[in-house]
Amino acid sequence: MTIQNLVGNFSTEFAEPLRQADYLLADTRIPWVSLYDHLVLTGGIAAAFAEELRRRGKTPEEICGLSLDPSELRHLACLCGLLHDLGKARVGETEYRLHVQRGVDYATEWLTAKGVDGRLHEIIVGSIARHHLRDRPQTLFEKLVCLADSYASAGDRPELARASTLQEFLQVIYATEQLERELFEGQPPLCLFMGDTDAIKGYVYETQALPEIRGASQILVELEEEVRKLFHDRLVKACLIYCGGGGFLALVPASMAEELNQEIERLYLERTRVATVTVVASEPLGYREFARGIAPHTDDQVRSLAAQVRG
Secondary structure, eight states: OOHHHHHHHHIIIIIHHHHHOTTOEEETTEEEEEHHHHHHHHHHHHHHHHHHHHHTTOOHHHHHSSOOOHHHHHHHHHHHHHHTTGGGGGSOSSOOTTHHHHHHHHHHHHHHHTTOOHHHHHHHHHHHHTOSGGGOOOSHHHHHHHHHHHHHHGGGOHHHHHOOSHHHHHHHHHHHHHHHHHHHTTSOOEEEEEEEETTHHHHHTSSSOHHHHHHHHHHHHHHHHHHHHHHHHHSOGGGEEEEETTEEEEEEEGGGHHHHHHHHHHHHHHHHSSOOEEEEEOSOBOHHHHHHOSSOOSHHHHHHHHHHHHO
């Protein structure tokens, strides 16, 4: 069974039950983030991290210990992100202690049933067993999955929300930023990547003829499918956070943003001959931005800016 098939099996066996189980939370202290959303976001971030490391010169074997092609590497990272907190899915509403060991047991059982053994089995289970900093991830790949989990949950951490001064904020994020620097040498690894079809109403309703309106609408639907396919082929589906209504939002490796921009703009023009799409990539983002948004990051920094404006 291929790694990509394992990702597909996760979607087939777990995605819908997890999506419907809104009582299963990513963190019981935060009652509005579902476990399903957290797993998918972690999978997408982990895959983007793996691709960014590869594009910065690391080989798949250096990243994960196996000689994989780039697609297999991305899907392996995504799979480990999808599985890392699955131990919470066998627990009630509030008891998440020891979910790491339960996740290891659950993944071991599932992987064995799929015929996955040997080094691949060890890598997947190891990334689940050590996806927290306190569990001391050992390999580059374990650290990658650990950092992806930290990114995916950064906006949900009460201790980050409580940090009102820069000193408090830096103290809370210190260990995670150390890990980020170890992996990415101080260069933020991700970009938010957004697109929106230009003048979509003008394109769809260019004429009043119903068949032509339907045809234009169908072309836009097909374009959205091609955008999904592009992300599946170039990254993984989990990197595409949203796609519909003529627009999309994704997380992409920072070094890949311009390439994807050009590909998507070309895709729209080739497919429609008329309709264009505006694609925007953020500046490269690191853990600070995922934790507190674009700078300024703390209350005292915001107050300082307000004082400057009044002055």
